[in-house]
Structures are given as C-alpha cells and as structure tokens.
Amino acid sequence: MATAYRDMSASELLSLTPPGWGGVLLDGLIVSLQVALLGYLIGLCIGLVGATLKRSGGPVIRDLMSVYTTLVRAIPELVLILLAYFAMPELVNALLTAAGQPRIEINGFVAGVLVIGFVQGAYATEVLRGAMASVPVGHIEAAQSFGMHPWRIFHRITLPELLPSALPGLSNLWLIATKDTALLAVVGFTELTLAARQAAGATKHHFLFLMAAGALYLIVTLLSAQLFRVLENRANRGARHV
C-alpha cells in the first residue's frame, strides 16, 4: 500500500479510520488500561494479604515479606519483565512437564498483568501496612467485643478507617501502574507506547505520534487524579478539616 503519509496533515494521520493511525493508538490505550487495571487489582490483593501478614504474621513470614518488598523495590521493572517473559514460562512448563501435565502457553497480556501486579503488590503492601497502623486498635477491639465476624470488622471498621490515609498512596500507585505498562513495549507487547512507535515507524511522523501517545497518557493521569480526589473527599467526609 503506497499511501503518501508524507503529504497528509496531522488530523488525517490521527484520524480513527485508516489510513489514519488514531484507531491503532486508541486500541493501544485500551490494552494499556486493561493491563494496568488488572495489575493494579492483583497488586491490591497482594498488598492486603501482605500488609496483614506483615502486621500479624510470625517473624519468619514478616521477614519473607520484607525480602519481597525490598527485592521489588531494588530490581528494575525492566529486568522483572524479562524474567516474566523469558524465564517464567520456561520454568512453569518445566514444572508442569515434571508433574506430567501438558505445557501451557503464557501470552504477553497475562505475563504483563502478572509483572505489574507483582510490582504493585510490593508497593501496596507498604502503603496498606502504614494505613492499617493508623486505625485505632480500640475500634477493632470494640468490634471484637461485640462478637463481630472478622470479615465484617474488616469492611465495616478497618477498611473505612484506613482509606483516608491509604488513598493518596493508592492513587500514586495507580498512576505508576498506568505508566509502567509502557515498559511492556520493550518485549514487543503492543500497548500504547509501542503502538505509537509502530505508527511513527510506518508513517515517518515520529514526533507527532509519540507526542499524541504522551497526550493520551497525560489525559489518563489527569482524569485519574481527579477521580481519586473525589474518592478522597468521599472517604474523608465527616473528618474534621484542620
């Protein structure tokens, strides 16, 4: 196809239908957001379990959690991504073969979600541990003395009370998750950044498409910050404003 990209205007290049590349960018954005959201949710689950273990687990478990958070905070995400894309599938399949199971295919999407979740989990553990420490013990003991079920204590008392101090950190983590998905471009997973790179390479309009991707990331960041501000106001309602 010999489309004359060189003579097309910016709006034609960015249009959502071919020969414009806008649709490719938007598809990339959707994939990025899906990976970020799933990874973020996995990270929150790991964080909740990790924070609970760090507060109430035995000495060995507590130290193991520290090893996990320290490792993730010290090793670059890019190295972890390489491990997840090249070492993990091989290891999983070696274990499966040893157990007599058929081999499985781990695709880029799953590996990406797992890496983001693994990284987010370490940071979320620290955020939630700090927030849990801010919940007064007396409130939880009062609930226990009423015979409340632990799950009910969690969602009626611990969760609402830890949210105000956890939300700024959690908002920050979400922003990190959306930006970390860009790193998956390095292993050839087509999310927003790599989509922009492909569009740039095909049309030779490098600056335009990379800036367009930047604008999309910025919109996501600004909207998310706004959303988290609303959530924070909601979580803080009833709190005294000093």
Added chain:
Amino acid sequence: MSDRMFLKDLLKPHRIAMAAVAGGLTLLLAINMDWSWMPKYTPDILRALWITMALLAGSIVIGFLLAVPIGLVQVTGPRPLSLLAKTFCTLIRGTPILLQMWVLYYGLGSLFPYLPGLRGSWIWPFLIESWPYALVALTLSFAGYEGEVMRGAFKGVPRGELEAARAMGMHPLTILRRIWLPRAVQRVLPTLGGELILQLKATPLVATIAVVDIYAVFGRIRQETFITYEPLLMLALIYLLLAGSITFAMRLLEMKLSASR
C-alpha cells in the same frame, strides 16, 4: 551503639536459619548453573557498569540543580514562571519516561536534520550520538519528580527562620544560600534515597535507544549464549548491589548530617 543493635537484630535464631537457607540456595545456584560465560564478558560488563553509573550520577546531579529553581519558583513566584514549572512537573510526572526518551530520540531526533544551520554547528556531533538523549531524558525526569519534592521542602521550612534572617537584614540570596536551601535539603534527605533508587531503576530504559548500559550488555549475552536464567539472575543481582550501596551511602550521609546538628 547502632552497629551493636544491628548485629543483635541480625542474630535472632530465625534470621540465622533464613540466612543459612538463602546461603545454601545461592551456593546451589552457583554450583549447578552455567556461569562459564562470565570470564569472557567481564570486561564488557565492567565497561557497561561504568556507563550506567555515569548516567545515574550525571542525571542526578544536573537534575537536582534544575529541581532547586523548579521547586523554588513554585513557592516564591513570579506567577508565569511558577506556572511554567508546574506544567513541566505535570508533564514529566504524567507520562512514562520511556515515552519521553523516545520523543526526544526518535521524535526530536528525526526533526533535527531539517533545522537549517544545525548540521554545521558545534552541537551536531552530540546530536548524532545516542547517549546525550539518554542523559537529557533521565535528567529531565529526575528534575520533574525532584522539583515537586523540593517545592514541598521549600514550603515546609518554618516561616520564622526566614523572617528572622530577613530581620537581620540578610540579602535574599544569602538567606537562600545559608538558610532556606540547607533547611529544605535537610528535609528531603530521608526520601532522597528512595528517589535515587527509582532513578537507578529508570536507567535500563536507555538500552532502548541504543546506549550500551549494563542492561543492554546482558541482552547481548542472552542473545549470543542462548542462556535464559543465569544472565538475568546476575543482572538482577548487580542492580540489587547498586541499590544496596545507594541505601548504605544515604544512611551514612544522613547520620553524618544529623550528628552535626
């Protein structure tokens, strides 16, 4: 005193057991895995390590020097400058650094040849290399994040100290040099270690624009030897050691600064 406390913490029975398990595991890996590629690539690894550290140190020093005015104008004004600094921080913090690097290298880099007069100027030899783009991207990123931190630090210095200095008739620049800046730096020191490690974790991105840093070298080793695990583990270990030494150095620095108070 603190050293003895540290040793006692380390010598708890479960920690000794865990250290023994970890040591045994490491020994097992060291013996059973294939490390025969190491001697051949050691010179390359050392050279690349030097590049990683140079990029890290350069971007931190220049980035911090930029962060000071970026943080300061957001507190003192004038309004246009403060708005500009704020926009810069939002742009840097709102987009992935990988994309920023690519915008500079592929985006701007593809536009430079069309600028008249640039080809003959002294700056051209730098523009056709890739490391200046890497250094600029890392520096701007650090300046953006640290500028925001410095804004908070400048704002957090107690008013009274600045007013006292003003009452003594100090020149505004002297106040900045003697009181405002040192007090602000003191406030950011505890978080600076974390920021430096985040910056270290951003350096491997330069491998995507053809700078041969430590990450890129291990990529080459993996391609040439077809070994999956060992190079990746060694790479992770190197980053761990670098991060560990940053943490250690920052703790020393903090101890030294707090002791002199």
